[in-house]
């Protein structure tokens with residue numbers, strides 16, 4: 001897939017996820033095979049520009065390009081200014097969020113709420129495209145609710161306004177994260193426009209990725225929750241799409257190196273106090289479903305310093321490597337694809353998803 005001058009290869013994109021896809025996680029996913037990673041959304045409200053959170057979210061130091069910043073808001077001029085600001089901070093691509101159902105975002109008629117106001121969508125896109133010399137992309141849901149699925153109209157507006165790639169999450173705003181994503185609307189969008197279309201929603205394994213590509217004809221896939229605790233999912237999908245064969249999961253040694261490196265990066269990025277807190281959820285995802293993982297999760301949650309978290313992880317990794325050596329089959333079983341862990345109110349639908357993907361394979 002091309003976005004302006006950038007060749008995105010493989011065509012696998014890390015979804016923007018507030019509170020998750022910070023610089024350490026984005027960088028890790030890129031190293032693990034993602035072709036692009038979208039940063040967590042930042043508000044276009046200029047009053048929020050200098051908060052610690054905004055500064056962290058716009059920190060792209062050392063990040064592999066093209067650096068993609070996501071902006072959220074409803075005011076065309078604020079969004080245009082935010083786009084310029086983010087380009088000045090190092091963004092090579094600006095993504096506009098019209099997909100977020102969060103109350104915090106929708107109450108000010110931003111995020112997916114904008115889908116109800118197509119003239120405003122056009123004004124925003126024109127203002128942002130005119131404001132910056134870099135490619136501007138857009139992320140939407142399929143519509144506000146099931147009776148107003150207007151993704152195709154919005155896609156045409158986006159194309160007309162100079163948007164260079166469009167991500168469609170296969171749910172409406174009313175769906176929030178409930179039910180399974182649907183891909184028919186994404187296929188309709190793909191057929192209606194010539195700009196690259198990125199399909200998003202419930203892609204959690206290589207077979208599912210291939211099924212979504214086939215069902216939609218999309219140019220690329222965006223993956224969010226499926227990569228929680230499994231950043232290597234990107235290389236697994238890339239390999240499967242290329243060869244039709246499954247890559248084995250990382251062995252215990254590689255798993256240990258990835259998780260330890262990620263923990264160190266989180267501590268370095270956020271500093272001692274916040275780093276210890278941010279590390280907890282990632283470690284929880286990494287050990288989800290691994291035999292004995294609860295023990296490490298508990299230790300990391302209890303630890304109040306980065307050194308204590310690291311020591312707990314290292315001790316656990318030693319056991320893991322020893323266990324794999326004594327019983328390689330046990331590791332292969334435990335490292336098999338797992339349903340995604342729940343994330344706060346973003347419920348999982350792994351069972352329904354698997355059934356639907358199986359149906360698509362038939």
Ligand SMILES: Cc1cc2nc3c(=O)[nH]c(=O)nc-3n(C[C@H](O)[C@H](O)[C@H](O)COP(=O)(O)O)c2cc1C
Pocket residue numbers: 015016017018019020040041070097098099100139169200201202203222223224225226343346
């Ligand atoms: C914790 C969390 C935070 C999210 N934050 C954002 C965000 O900042 N911007 C955005 O456009 N979408 C956001 N999303 C939506 C994801 O980008 C993606 O569209 C959605 O999770 C569906 O993809 P998935 O099924 O692969 O997770 C978020 C989702 C989650 C679970």
